[in-house]
Amino acid sequence: QSALTQPASVSGSPGQSITISCTGTSSDLGNYDYVSWYQQHPGKAPKLIIFDVSNRPFGVSKRFSGSKSGNTASLTISGLQAEDEADYYCSSYTTSTTQRFVFGTGTEVTVL
Amino acid sequence: EVQLLESGGGLVQPGESLTLSCAASGFISSSSAMTWVRQVPGRGLEWVSAINDSGAKTYYADSVKGRITISRDNSKNTVYLRLNSPRAEDAGIYFCAKLTRGTVVTPAFDLWGQGTLVTVSS
Numbered sequence: 448q449s450a451l452t453q454p455a456s457v458s459g460s461p462g463q464s465i466t467i468s469c470t471g472t473s474s475d476l477g478n479y480d481y482v483s484w485y486q487q488h489p490g491k492a493p494k495l496i497i498f499d500v501s502n503r504p505f506g507v508s509k510r511f512s513g514s515k516s517g518n519t520a521s522l523t524i525s526g527l528q529a530e531d532e533a534d535y536y537c538s539s540y541t542t543s544t545t546q547r548f549v550f551g552t553g554t555e556v557t558v559l
Numbered sequence: 560e561v562q563l564l565e566s567g568g569g570l571v572q573p574g575e576s577l578t579l580s581c582a583a584s585g586f587i588s589s590s591s592a593m594t595w596v597r598q599v600p601g602r603g604l605e606w607v608s609a610i611n612d613s614g615a616k617t618y619y620a621d622s623v624k625g626r627i628t629i630s631r632d633n634s635k636n637t638v639y640l641r642l643n644s645p646r647a648e649d650a651g652i653y654f655c656a657k658l659t660r661g662t663v664v665t666p667a668f669d670l671w672g673q674g675t676l677v678t679v680s681s
Contacts, residue, residue: 450603481665485604492654492674493596493604498667536604538666546606547618548594548666553603 451475451537451551458557459527467554469520469537475549477518481540484513484522488533497522524556532558561585561670565655568675571645579640579675581655589613589633592658594668595640597677599651607653608640612661623649642677650679 452470459465469476469484476482480500485493495504497513500520510525520539524531537551567579581593594609608629609618617629626649628641642649653675656668 483666483668485668487604492671493656493668494671495667495669498659498669499665504669538604538606540664540666544621545618545624546620547609547663548606550596550604550606 449549451539451549453535453537453551453554455552456555456557458559459524460559461527461529463527464523464525465527465556467522467524467535467537467556469522469539469551471518471520471539471541471549472543473518474543475541476515476520476537476539479540479542480515482513482515482520483538484511484520485536485538486531486533487536493536527558529558532556563655563657563670563672565653565672565675568653568677570678570680571642572681573646573679574644577642577645577677579642579653579655579677581638581640581672583636583638583657586657588631588636588638588657590661592661592663593631593638594656594658594663595629595638596654596656596668597649597651598654598674605651606666609658609663610638611663616663618663645677645679647679650677652676 484497487493595607657670659667
């Protein structure tokens with residue numbers, strides 16, 4: 448099972464908006480609305496920030512939003528802040544093999 | 560406090576076995592599916608395995624199928640991951656996490672442990 452494809456890095460200035468893409472296939476996010484996004488700071492466990500394409504868990508900032516079109520899911524961070532500098536991973540339900548989930552390759556976000 | 564605490568990591572020789580534990584506290588874990596995710600330090604996340612709330616259904620990544628076993632003891636609020644004859648590529652930080660549902664459908668892992676490091680070396 449190949450990982451979902453994400454850009455290796457994305458950067459933006461404070462206050463700007465950035466978007467991270469996550470590309471899969473019709474066997475995963477293309478046909479299922481079971482897509483999540485995680486934020487991971489160095490040395491820390493990942494944190495769920497979006498689930499089921501566009502839902503935010505309680506306590507997650509409204510600056511984080513998710514969407515999906517075809518085989519590509521996207522995470523948008525609005526009003527970029529220094530604390531948003533972290534690695535971001537998408538994840539999807541998959542039916543391409545007998546395994547259940549697959550993660551994206553990860554994107555490093557830099558706040559300039 | 561709601562938390563997950565992994566233990567059991569360490570140095571294991573190729574061919575030996577190792578069992579990781581994930582103890583839940585502050586909530587009833589028997590109502591949630593659970594999962595294990597691993598990460599080589601400095602690299603990306605890799606989904607490893609999941610188990611539904613009752614323990615009746617288990618799922619594995621293709622890369623570990625046949626070599627890793629997930630199980631749970633709801634009376635102890637604990638989930639286990641047994642690594643049988645681990646290879647060098649099984650090394651990494653193993654995180655356990657709680658799913659938002661009792662079934663293994665959506666990859667929404669809303670509570671994570673701090674991780675336990677597994678090193679495979681002779």
